[in-house]
Amino acid sequence: MAVKEDMKLQANTSPEASPHYKETVIKRTRGLAALQLGELWAFRELLYFMAWREIKVRYKQTLLGITWIMLRPIVSMIVFTFVFDTMLGAGPEGVPYEVYAFAGLLPWNYFATALSRSSSSMVTSSQLITKVYFPRLIVPTSEIVSGLIDFAVSLIVLAALLMYFKIQLTWTVLVMPAFLLLAMVTALGFGLWLGALNVRYRDVTYIVPFLVQMWFFLTPVAYATSRIPESYRFLLSLNPMVAVVEGFRWGLLSNYITEPPTGSLVAIAVIISSVVLITGAYFFRVTERTFADVV
Amino acid sequence: MNEIAINVEHLTKEYRIGQTHQHGETMREALLSRLRRGQTANGREATPAMHVALRDVSFAVKRSEVIGVIGRNGAGKSTLLKILSRITEPTSGQATIYGRVGSLLEVGTGFHPELTGRENVFMNGATLGMRRTEIARKFDEIVAFSEVEKFIDTPIKRYSSGMRVRLAFAVAAHLEPEILLVDEVLAVGDAAFQEKCLGKMSDVVDHGRTILFVSHNMASIKHLCSRSILLEEGEIAFDGPSDEAVQRYMVGNEALSTQADNRIFISVTPNPALKHQVLSVEAFGRYGEPLSYVATDDYVRFRITWQSTEAVRRGGVMFGLHTLEGVPLIHYSTQPISKVEVEIQVGLNQIDIEFERLPLAAGQYYVAVVLMRPRVERLYTNNSFGILRITENDVFDSGYPVRSDVSLLTTPHRWLPVEDE
Numbered sequence: 010m011a012v013k014e015d016m017k018l019q020a021n022t023s024p025e026a027s028p029h030y031k032e033t034v035i036k037r038t039r040g041l042a043a044l045q046l047g048e049l050w051a052f053r054e055l056l057y058f059m060a061w062r063e064i065k066v067r068y069k070q071t072l073l074g075i076t077w078i079m080l081r082p083i084v085s086m087i088v089f090t091f092v093f094d095t096m097l098g099a100g101p102e103g104v105p106y107e108v109y110a111f112a113g114l115l116p117w118n119y120f121a122t123a124l125s126r127s128s129s130s131m132v133t134s135s136q137l138i139t140k141v142y143f144p145r146l147i148v149p150t151s152e153i154v155s156g157l158i159d160f161a162v163s164l165i166v167l168a169a170l171l172m173y174f175k176i177q178l179t180w181t182v183l184v185m186p187a188f189l190l191l192a193m194v195t196a197l198g199f200g201l202w203l204g205a206l207n208v209r210y211r212d213v214t215y216i217v218p219f220l221v222q223m224w225f226f227l228t229p230v231a232y233a234t235s236r237i238p239e240s241y242r243f244l245l246s247l248n249p250m251v252a253v254v255e256g257f258r259w260g261l262l263s264n265y266i267t268e269p270p271t272g273s274l275v276a277i278a279v280i281i282s283s284v285v286l287i288t289g290a291y292f293f294r295v296t297e298r299t300f301a302d303v304v
Numbered sequence: 305m306n307e308i309a310i311n312v313e314h315l316t317k318e319y320r321i322g323q324t325h326q327h328g329e330t331m332r333e334a335l336l337s338r339l340r341r342g343q344t345a346n347g348r349e350a351t352p353a354m355h356v357a358l359r360d361v362s363f364a365v366k367r368s369e370v371i372g373v374i375g376r377n378g379a380g381k382s383t384l385l386k387i388l389s390r391i392t393e394p395t396s397g398q399a400t401i402y403g404r405v406g407s408l409l410e411v412g413t414g415f416h417p418e419l420t421g422r423e424n425v426f427m428n429g430a431t432l433g434m435r436r437t438e439i440a441r442k443f444d445e446i447v448a449f450s451e452v453e454k455f456i457d458t459p460i461k462r463y464s465s466g467m468r469v470r471l472a473f474a475v476a477a478h479l480e481p482e483i484l485l486v487d488e489v490l491a492v493g494d495a496a497f498q499e500k501c502l503g504k505m506s507d508v509v510d511h512g513r514t515i516l517f518v519s520h521n522m523a524s525i526k527h528l529c530s531r532s533i534l535l536e537e538g539e540i541a542f543d544g545p546s547d548e549a550v551q552r553y554m555v556g557n558e559a560l561s562t563q564a565d566n567r568i569f570i571s572v573t574p575n576p577a578l579k580h581q582v583l584s585v586e587a588f589g590r591y592g593e594p595l596s597y598v599a600t601d602d603y604v605r606f607r608i609t610w611q612s613t614e615a616v617r618r619g620g621v622m623f624g625l626h627t628l629e630g631v632p633l634i635h636y637s638t639q640p641i642s643k644v645e646v647e648i649q650v651g652l653n654q655i656d657i658e659f660e661r662l663p664l665a666a667g668q669y670y671v672a673v674v675l676m677r678p679r680v681e682r683l684y685t686n687n688s689f690g691i692l693r694i695t696e697n698d699v700f701d702s703g704y705p706v707r708s709d710v711s712l713l714t715t716p717h718r719w720l721p722v723e724d725e
Contacts (some may be wrong), residue, residue, distance in 0.1 A: 030309075030647055036399075054436050066419065141389075
């Protein structure tokens, strides 16, 4: 800073900007904002770090650590077997209920956790949001990603169950990643809507646990799909998680469940969850500009 | 060197009053207000009360210039930084930034207490926009600068606050942005480290980078910045050489410090966006008479008046007198220091703090006030609420009153000859 000349510059004169510097214009965005997926890509390492931090921190200072991930679905499975199969007889025919329930619990638990976490993520990260700039979409997305680790750990339990019940896998196992992707898209779509709404309306915090609970009963996780009366099938197909759970079961147990989920069920699920994801992403982007002022 | 790094044109930011402190209105309220609005002429909402944080601010910063931003609390400094670092959007006007921006609005943002220092460095770096490979390359340098080598694999929660700040500053300082936005980060940490940080910042400048530096510390503003912008109530009051800007800032503060009737009444313009805000500090004598001056070693009773929109059952107040360089000389709290319970009520609140003898030498001091939930959180902090001028008093009867440039404090003392046995 050697020169101390008169540095008053007219604000309106166009600045001589050197072309090799990145130019960022900051002004009020109006209307529909672009999704700016390119920027999201540029920050992909942050996404990775956030997901990794989530996992790392979640089970710190717990006695059982990562075993919690396995314990939860096992306990649910045992309770479900007792309540739904033994007591209510709502289980399927010809399939060991334990495996049937677990195959449904696996994607359901992933979905429920990812949805709840992404819905509250914007509020729990308010410290970060009000202090640093980065594409906000990363926050709820990282919760969708970090949930995959829990999912992967639960697969170990599944493998043990399959061996115990001597269940042979077939090629249909290969469709499972596609249904997992459908669960991710659904969770992210709803997570973006709820996460953005939560910034402004804390009602969401109270709604989500209730929503997840109701959603659980409207998804054939604990009971067999065959128990759904024909006349209600279409209504339930509007719930994308029905297709996910059905697809998972067929993928794992095609020796028992020979009927794959119907094409229309899957198509409706894909359409609904895609629409929710796309509108959710835009809604998030539009409300994002005021997050730091309101959160 | 005539290139522009930051060009700000007619930047204005308005907040809807209540928006900032309504921590999530409920849907019911929103729906109701929407319904009511619907009743007014064709859905056009009646203009809600607005608070203007920035009003038509324009300036340009050249490449490798270090520019200071000063102003009283609520003058719009932080809002300006938040807009420039893209955390919040302006209401109108625009800013154009040429180059990669690194902002240091609060040290250690994103630090997670359960993660180790090493993990946090990577996490923090990624938040600030650094690549993993870049962090890895600079890792040793960052750790060396922060002086926490020994604890780098210990969870951050076991760090002292000084260690955290050092680590965080180290990460940010090694970010190598072309433009660095810094907000008052140097207020924390010990003097030696502050010196080191200032050194690092000068270094950054020598490498042709641009810095926009917000601070209450007039000494470091003068030291680092050749040019400064003085903000007053969201507008640029002065833009020019730092010495002059600082001068004007001080004079402005003083003008507000004394009222027409000469009694000491330090006040600020209320900011409706704040939930808790100190409005004034007054000085009274032993018999409750308003004082027009306070002299060294005098009795004084300061009355702090604040406004709150939320009741706090276990509240607390801190009163301090700091040097203009920001060194706290007195910094006393109702809790934990005095074990006095303060219940903050909605509306106006007052509390007095009494000094039998104020041991500060003649000179100017910042009045600092904090409202808090003791040991939980701070509700309002202003370390430069106003300036208190302490007048001369020949305490030692020497004909030489104690002045702050000679000795900041006065205390009874004696000189004793050492006698040979």
